[in-house]
Amino acid sequence: MKHWLLSVLLVVCGTVSAQITLVKDGKSSARIIVQDKMPNSKTSAQFLQRFLTEISGVALPIENDKTPRKGDILIGGQSPAEVTEDGFSISTQDGILKISGKENGVVYGVVTLLEQYLGIDYWGENEYSLTPSKTVNLPFINKVENPGFRYRQTQCYAIHTDSIYKWWNRLEEPNEVFAAGYWVHTFDKLLPSSIYGKEHPEYYSYFKGKRHPGKASQWCLSNPEVFEIVAQRVDSIFKANPDKHIMSVSQNDGNYTNCTCDACKAIDDYEGALSGSIITFLNKLAARFPDKEFSTLAYLYTMNPPKHVKPLPNVNIMLCDIDCDREVTLTENASGKKFVKAMEGWSKITNNIFVWDYGINFDNYLAPFPNFHILQDNIRLFKKNHATMHFSQIAGSRGGDFAELRAYLVSKLMWNPEVNVDSLMQHFLHGYYGEAAPYLY
């Protein structure tokens, strides 16, 4: 009975709401018209052309700046004001479909059309499903979608071997967003101890009775010469990368290697946290370059927020929950609670947080990592606490525990933290594993 009702509904909707017939009986007069010169618009048009050809056998021509006629698809151009970074709009008017977006959004709009309206699923590295059809109809579509996080990153191996995978899953790579690949642990790259260490040990951390110039030590953040050298370096990096607006200025890896000279210690003591001197330094940099953005780590010794200084809006705080347990959500285990407390502290003083989360067993990449039941709660928690950028370190190696399913679900959650995870998991298991699905589930 249920099935019968569903088929009736589909038939009715199919007839009544078909607004655009892209291909009829293997023939089409529709065109894909690109409305601007942006590389992402070109990529979008090529994706649309390729997959429509695979479905229908008809390759729609891609043209530039033509006056549209009924049945055409417009790509690019101005998007509505409510579209935010990487968001998109799909609209139907007078029999013409228009897809536009901000930054990567136009590509994600096309991908959404292919996935939600033309039935293509992209499972993993060069693996996707579609149903061929000589006739392709589109219903009336009018929607705006913005991502849950403006930056979304996983480490899925397929990103590097399949040029479509990253786009389809709405993922970004650090070197596409962060200037010159400066995205984490950048102190020694910006002020190399190999260049300045010998002549200027005072640029580096003072602890245990002496200065420690070295790859793993930190800066003496209260030293004005350090600030000027770094500011000049930052300026030249942005000048060499005019298409980028964010870079990371962040501590080297290693715990309690911070500077404890009188001036640095005075700031940190006043702020009640070792992040005090870092945020003070970053704010100075952010004020010097108001149209740029600087990401910095709140990690290990800098995990807790300062008491007085507030990060400027163009300072991004990167939090990493590396030490936390994963059998239960972050709010339900002792190590997680410590992290959550720090995150909530930061979220009181900034709306610009990057969360680096882990869904991987570094001791054994192939070992089961049964954390599917906590993915959504944790991602919702990050979002609630003003995370705007998210890196979920998962699926880096082929053959890892459900690498493809994990990357699929996490990508969907980063786009929309409120998706129905269980139904997506079922959908993936059936589409990817076929008859084995119920057993794997």
Ligand SMILES: [Zn+2]
């Ligand atoms: Zn110092």
